[in-house]
Amino acid sequence: MPPAEEGRPAPENYPSGRRAGSLGPIAPTPLPPGGVSQEDLEFVATHKPFLTEYGEAAWYTAPYKGRRAANGQVFDDNAMATAHRTLPMGSLVEVTNVKTGQSAVMRVADRGPFTPGRIVDLTKAAARATGVYWAGLAQVRLDVYRTPKPVETGGRWCVQIGGFKKARNAEDLKQQLLRQYPTARVITFPGMENNFWVRIRPEGDSRALAEFIAGHMNPTEGAAFLTRMD
Secondary structure (H helix, E strand, O other), X not given: OOOOOOOOOOOOXXXXXXXXXXXXXXXXXXXXXXXXXXXXHHHHHHOOOOEEEEEEEEEOOOOOOOOEOOOOOEOOOOOOEEXXXXXXXXXXXXXXXXXXXXXXXXEEXXXXXXXXXXXXXXXXXXXXXXXXXXXXXXXXXEEEEEOOOOOOOOOOEEEEEEEEOOHHHHHHHHHHHHHHOOOOEEEEEEOOOOOXXXXXXXXXXXXXXXXXXXXXXXXXXXXXXXXXXX
């Protein structure tokens, strides 16, 4: 459905410091076998996290065999891995169930969750290790220990909007965004729960432009999520 700025050009205060760059594919970020290595476990045991988040966690599985996660590898229910919207792909984290105290070390291998208030979606293995599997949802602490790229600078960014119940609503929003942000790349695609999404990649995959767009979106169906792609 149309945002508040339907059919209008980008606002006058749209950031002008546009970063040149390719909108090409994101390079794969493979994980160690099983998601984490012995060296990863030793690193977490001997270091302190440099970033901590609190929020809700759930678990998920692939809707079909062979589905690839956002890191480029085939999704694996048995890997100690998680989805996060903005941490660099491959980040080393520990998730702790606030209620039970159960914790597990894992790496970021996918993007999501695209639900307000939720900070991570866990694989089945990670969910079982943290006590989230049978509960379905749990409050967790996410401690970040190591990232392959800077967290606060750089990166390739987009805005994901949805989910829409009807493909037509997603397509209508896509056309409005193409008129409003003609230098951006906008696509629609199906989600995992019989819904549809819109993704807008601003010029140069710029974080500043993506943050601006996400902050000015007001969809009447679903929500807008700032998402890092690399």
